[in-house]
Amino acid sequence: MRIPKSYQLNVGTKEGLFYRFLGFRQQDVSILSNFIQRGTGISPQEKQLSISGHNWGGVEIDGTRLCFNVGEKEAFEVSLADVSQAQMQGKTDVVLEFHVDDTTAANEKDVLTDLSFHVPTSNAQFIGDEHHTSAQILCQEILHRADGGSPSEAAVVTFEGIAILTPRGRYSVEPHQSFLRLQGQANDFKIQYSSILHLFVLPKSQNPHTFVVIALDPPIRKGQTLYPHIVFQFETEAMVERELALSEQVLAEKYKDRLQGSYRGQIHEVFSNVLCGLSGPKVTRPSTFRSCQHGYAVKSALKAEDGLLYPLEKAFFFLPKPPTLILYEEVEHVLFERHGAGGVNTSSQYFDLLVKLKNDQEHLFSNIQRIEYQNLFSFLSDKHLKILNLGDDQRRNGGVTAVIESTDDDSVDPHLERIKNQACNEESDEEIFVADKDDSGSPNDDSEEEDSDASMSRGEEEIPEFFQDGS
Numbered sequence: 001m002r003i004p005k006s007y008q009l010n011v012g013t014k015e016g017l018f019y020r021f022l023g024f025r026q027q028d029v030s031i032l033s034n035f036i037q038r039g040t041g042i043s044p045q046e047k048q049l050s051i052s053g054h055n056w057g058g059v060e061i062d063g064t065r066l067c068f069n070v071g072e073k074e075a076f077e078v079s080l081a082d083v084s085q086a087q088m089q090g091k092t093d094v095v096l097e098f099h100v101d102d103t104t105a106a107n108e109k110d111v112l113t114d115l116s117f118h119v120p121t122s123n124a125q126f127i128g129d130e131h132h133t134s135a136q137i138l139c140q141e142i143l144h145r146a147d148g149g150s151p152s153e154a155a156v157v158t159f160e161g162i163a164i165l166t167p168r169g170r171y172s173v174e175p176h177q178s179f180l181r182l183q184g185q186a187n188d189f190k191i192q193y194s195s196i197l198h199l200f201v202l203p204k205s206q207n208p209h210t211f212v213v214i215a216l217d218p219p220i221r222k223g224q225t226l227y228p229h230i231v232f233q234f235e236t237e238a239m240v241e242r243e244l245a246l247s248e249q250v251l252a253e254k255y256k257d258r259l260q261g262s263y264r265g266q267i268h269e270v271f272s273n274v275l276c277g278l279s280g281p282k283v284t285r286p287s288t289f290r291s292c293q294h295g296y297a298v299k300s301a302l303k304a305e306d307g308l309l310y311p312l313e314k315a316f317f318f319l320p321k322p323p324t325l326i327l328y329e330e331v332e333h334v335l336f337e338r339h340g341a342g343g344v345n346t347s348s349q350y351f352d353l354l355v356k357l358k359n360d361q362e363h364l365f366s367n368i369q370r371i372e373y374q375n376l377f378s379f380l381s382d383k384h385l386k387i388l389n390l391g392d393d394q395r396r397n398g399g400v401t402a403v404i405e406s407t408d409d410d411s412v413d414p415h416l417e418r419i420k421n422q423a424c425n426e427e428s429d430e431e432i433f434v435a436d437k438d439d440s441g442s443p444n445d446d447s448e449e450e451d452s453d454a455s456m457s458r459g460e461e462e463i464p465e466f467f468q469d470g471s
Contacts, residue, residue, distance in 0.1 A: 001047045001074070009044075016063035018079070050075040058125060059117070059138065064145055078115065080146040084220070085189045086139050093118050094139045097221060099192065143188060155181070157242045157274055159267070165320040166231040167222045173232075173271070175278050177246075180214075182230075189220050191230075193279035200284045200317065201272050202310055203236060205295025210236045210268045211319055214275075229323035234268035242270055287313040289379045291372055298372045300353070300365040309353075309365050311379050316355065316363075324363065332358045333386040336377070356388075 001008045007024040009032065024032065033044050050057075050073035057070040067077045084099045096115045119135035121128060126141070128134040155174035162173045164182070174181040180196070182189040191214075200213040212232040219228035241264040244251075251259055259277035263270040276283055286296035289311040297308035302318050310317040318324040335354040351373060352366040368376070380387065 001049055003049060012063060012065075018063055018065045048073045061141060061145055066142070066145075078112070080142060083142065083146040083190070084192075085187070086142045086146065087187050088136060088139055089116070091133050092120060092135045094135050094142070096142065099218075146190065154245055156244050156246060156278065159240075159271060162271075163233045164230060165233055166229060166323055167220075167225075167227055175275055177278065180275065180279070187222060191216065191220060196275075196279045196281050198284065199272060199276055199281050201268060202286060202317070202319065203296060205291060205297050205299070205308060206293060208236050210234050210266075212268050212272055213317075213319065213323060215281075215325065229325070231320045231323055232268075232271070233320070234266075234271065236266065236268065238267045239265065240267045240270055242274070244274070284312060284314075287311060287379075289375065291375060292369075298368055298376060301367045302363065302365055306367075309368070311376065318363075318365065326355060326357070326363060328383055328385060330357050330359075331385055332356045332360075333388040334380060335388045336373070 001010065003022070006022060007026065007029055009021040009024060011019045011021070013019075036042060036044050050070040052070060052073075054070045054075070057068055057075060060067040060069055061080075064080045065077055066080055068075045078096075078098075082098045083096050085097045087095055087097075089095045094117045096117075098112055098114065117135075117138065119126060119133070119138050121134055123134040126134040126137040128137055132140075155176055157175060159173040161170050164171055167187070169184045169187065171182040171184040171187075174183065179193060180191040182191070195216050195218060196214055197217050198215040200211070200215070202211045202213065204210065210233070212234060214230040214232075216228050216230065219226040220230070221227070241262070243262045244259065246255070246259070246261070248261070251261060255277055258280070259274070263273060272283060287310075289296065291298050297310040297319075300307065300309045300318070302309075302322065302324060305321050307321065308319055310319065314328055316324075316326040316328075318326075333356055335356070337352040337354060338348070349370055350367050351370055352364055353368060353376070355363045355365070357363075377387075
């Protein structure tokens with residue numbers, strides 16, 4: 001094929017692999033053609049490149065290569081081995097999304113991330129029926145060829161009807177030898193094992209379900225939303241038995257001491273053991289923390305979502321939505337606060353936990369029951385996390401404990417006091433617009449006061465009064 005400034009040679013193998021050689025000169029074409037004819041008995045075919053700019057034509061799938069042809073000329077081609085997922089959009093559109101390699105994308109100006117085909121119902125190449133449209137048949141063909149870059153690679157085991165909370169839906173989960181496939185009614189994801197960083201197996205407190213979370217980098221994408229964590233939910237007591245579609249030779253040579261030929265047990269344990277054996281990530285389970293009800297997490301809320309906060313050995317993990325992982329090594333300090341800042345609700349039955357990171361980002365876990373304070377405080381102290389509003393005097397006098405466990409609703413509210421002090425400072429010096437470097441300052445816009453209360457500086461020199469005394 002003649003391409004801009006040079007010629008290109010394409011070679012396909014019997015195994016379905018495809019190789020492309022670039023940079024040949026015009027005088028090299030006849031020499032190469034004669035050499036290939038003598039050596040293989042195959043006469044190279046010449047194909048022209050379409051430069052008309054037309055965006056309608058036919059699709060040709062050859063092994064793991066998809067070519068879009070305009071007439072007899074080739075407009076473009078893509079490798080199906082690079083397809084991360086293929087899904088239907090409506091009844092006549094097929095959308096392909098491609099793996100994006102962060103290490104190479106930085107050196108390229110443009111990277112193909114997705115491609116959409118419109119397949120009319122009258123298409124004569126992919127003929128539909130009353131159950132499947134032409135677009136669905138094309139989508140299935142692409143998925144079949146895209147699986148692991150090899151059309152012959154079958155699933156090692158299959159788990160049907162698994163509930164996934166993020167992204168939400170029920171999926172058929174198929175671990176293959178080189179990737180994990182999630183197949184739902186509307187979406188289909190293919191996740192390379194090289195993208196799996198970590199695996200978490202976390203039982204829910206006082207609930208017959210267990211979370212299994214996969215941490216990804218790069219994340220999968222659904223529409224315009226990125227998902228760095230996939231949250232599975234299994235019934236804890238559900239028992240299954242699975243035989244792996246792997247020969248004894250493959251188990252002995254490739255997965256020695258990592259996989260067994262068959263598994264029997266709780267479904268979340270079978271799933272996590274198989275996935276860990278195939279992909280090889282580390283598995284994190286609950287830490288030594290125990291709640292007042294002997295669970296592994298405490299109920300709390302992040303933003304507007306209720307969920308569970310797991311204090312693990314090396315990180316906080318909030319589940320299920322939005323799944324938020326906070327490593328202890330990234331934490332600048334934590335801050336215990338009375339629930340209902342600013343006088344909205346001063347109920348002493350709950351408290352909030354503010355986690356500030358070294359990059360100044362903050363996460364506020366609210367609505368934690370007061371009876372969980374002691375266990376949570378002891379665990380964080382053992383992890384040597386800096387508790388900002390607890391100095392040496394407060395440790396001896398039990399300042400934080402006294403306030404958290406106090407039933408006196410008239411105790412001083414730190415947020416309310418902070419707002420009052422801010423208002424006084426603004427009245428005393430209305431002409432100052434730029435804060436001093438050592439001054440944490442207040443929001444520039446009065447309309448943002450309420451939203452920025454939680455992000456104001458909480459230095460050790462400004463410990464709230466009600467944390468300092470035991471009343």
